[in-house]
Amino acid sequence: MESQMLDDALVAACDVARKAGAIHKDLVQSDNVVRRKNHLDIVTAADIQAEQAIISDLARHFPEHLFSSEELYSVQMDDMQSHVPWRWIIDPLDGTINYANGLPFYSVSLALQYFNETVLAVVYDTTSGTLYSAQKGKGAFKNDLPLQVSSEKHLSNSVLSFMLTSHYSQAEIDQILQLVNALARKTRGLRLFVSQALELAFIAEGKLQGTVCIKSRGFSSAAGALLVREAHGQVTDLYGNNFGNASRSIVATNHFIHEDVLRSITI
Numbered sequence: 001m002e003s004q005m006l007d008d009a010l011v012a013a014c015d016v017a018r019k020a021g022a023i024h025k026d027l028v029q030s031d032n033v034v035r036r037k038n039h040l041d042i043v044t045a046a047d048i049q050a051e052q053a054i055i056s057d058l059a060r061h062f063p064e065h066l067f068s069s070e071e072l073y074s075v076q077m078d079d080m081q082s083h084v085p086w087r088w089i090i091d092p093l094d095g096t097i098n099y100a101n102g103l104p105f106y107s108v109s110l111a112l113q114y115f116n117e118t119v120l121a122v123v124y125d126t127t128s129g130t131l132y133s134a135q136k137g138k139g140a141f142k143n144d145l146p147l148q149v150s151s152e153k154h155l156s157n158s159v160l161s162f163m164l165t166s167h168y169s170q171a172e173i174d175q176i177l178q179l180v181n182a183l184a185r186k187t188r189g190l191r192l193f194v195s196q197a198l199e200l201a202f203i204a205e206g207k208l209q210g211t212v213c214i215k216s217r218g219f220s221s222a223a224g225a226l227l228v229r230e231a232h233g234q235v236t237d238l239y240g241n242n243f244g245n246a247s248r249s250i251v252a253t254n255h256f257i258h259e260d261v262l263r264s265i266t267i
Contacts, residue, residue, distance in 0.1 A: 006135060009062065009112055009120055014131055016057040017108045017124035020050035020092055024099065024106070024126045041166050044100055050092035050108065058088055065112075070094075070219045087113050089222040095195035097166075104128075109197035111222035116245050121223035121230075123197045132201040132227055140204050140230035149233040149254035150206040155264070158209035158257050161191045161199045168215060176214050179265045183212070186264055196250075200224025203252050204231035210253035210261055214238060218245050225252065234258045238265065 027046040047070070055067050069090035088110060093099060095106030104127040112120040121140075123132040132147070134140040140147040152158050160183060164176050184190055191208070193199055197220050202208040204227040213221075225235045225243055236242060238249040240262055253261055 005062075006112075006120055010122070010133060010135060012058060012061045013110045013112070013120065013122040014124075014133060016054050017110055017122050017131065019057065020054050020108045021124050021126035021129075023050045023053060024093060024108075028099065028102075042096060042100060044093065044096055046099065047093045047096055051090065054090055054092055054108070054110070055088075062086070068219070070217075085115055087116075089113060089118070089219060091197060091219040094197040094220045095193075098193075098195060105193045105195040105198055107195060107197045107201075109220055109223045111226065113222070113245075118222050118226045121226040123201045123223050123227060125198060125201070132204065134204075134223075134226045134230040136226065136230070138230070140227045142201075142205055147204045147227070147231040148206060149203060149228070149231045150209050151256070152209050152254060153256040155186050155257045155260040156188065158187050158254075159189045159191060160187055160210040160212065160253075160261070161193055161202075161208055162211065163194060163196065163213040163215070164192060165194055165215075172215055179212060179214070182264050183261075186260075196220035197224045200228050200252055203233055203254065204228050206231075206254070209257055210251070212238075212261065212265060213250045216247060216250035218247075221250055225250070228252045236262070238262075 024046050051069050065086040065088055066084055067088045091109040094109045099106040108124040110122040111118045119136040121134045132142055162180055199211045201224055228235050234255040235252045237247045238251060243250055
C-alpha cells in the first residue's frame with residue numbers, strides 16, 4: 001500500500017465528511033423525505049445530496065478508486081470482487097430516521113478498503129462536530145486526540161447498545177429481544193441509538209463497553225469496526241468469527257468483556 005496516498009485519502013475523507021455534515025445541517029429543518037425503501041424505512045434528500053457530494057469529491061481525488069454507498073451505489077457487501085484493490089464504503093447519513101425525527105444520533109461513515117480490508121476510517125458526528133478517524137496500524141483518534149477503549153473488565157459494570165429497526169423480520173425481532181433479555185440481567189444498562197457508526201465510535205472512545213447487532217450492514221459498520229480495533233477493542237460476529245464484509249452480525253466490545261458478551265447471547 002502507498003503510505004502517502006493513504007495520508008492524502010485521510011485528509012480528503014475528513015474534508016468531505018465535514019462537507020456532508022454541512023449538508024445534513026442545511027436540510028435538517030426541512031421535510032426532506034424523498035422516498036421509502038420499504039413500507040417503513042426512508043431516504044431523505046440529505047442522504048442523496050451528501051452521498052453525491054462525497055463521491056464527487058473523492059472521485060476527483062482518486063479516479064482509480066471504486067465506490068459502494070448506501071443509496072445510489074448500493075451493492076451487497078459480500079458481492080464485492082476481491083480483485084478490485086481500492087474501494088470506498090460510504091454511508092452518507094447513518095441514522096436517517098433519527099435525523100428525520102430530530103434525534104441527535106446520526107453521522108457520516110467513510111471507510112477505504114484495500115482488497116476488502118478496511119485500512120482507513122472516518123466517522124463524523126454531525127450534531128457535535130466530532131471527527132473520529134483511524135488508519136490501520138496507526139491508532140484511532142477523536143479530533144486528533146488518541147482514543148482508547150474502556151478498561152472495564154466486568155460485564156456487570158458495562159453499558160452496551162443494541163439494534164432494533166423497522167426492517168427486522170418478526171423472527172429477528174424475537175431474536176434480539178431474547179438477547180436483550182439475557183444482557184439486561186447482566187449489564188449496568190442497555191441503550192438503543194440505532195446509529196451503528198456512532199455506537200462503534202463510542203466504544204472506541206470508551207463511552208460504551210460494547211454493542212450487539214444481529215443484522216449488521218457493512219455500509220454503517222466498516223469504518224466503525226476499524227475505529228474499535230485501532231483503539232484496542234475487539235470486533236466479531238455473534239459466533240466469535242472475525243468481522244468482515246460478508247458478516248451478517250456484529251459484536252464489538254472493549255475486548256475485556258467480549259467473551260462474557262458472547263456467552264451471554266448464546267441462545
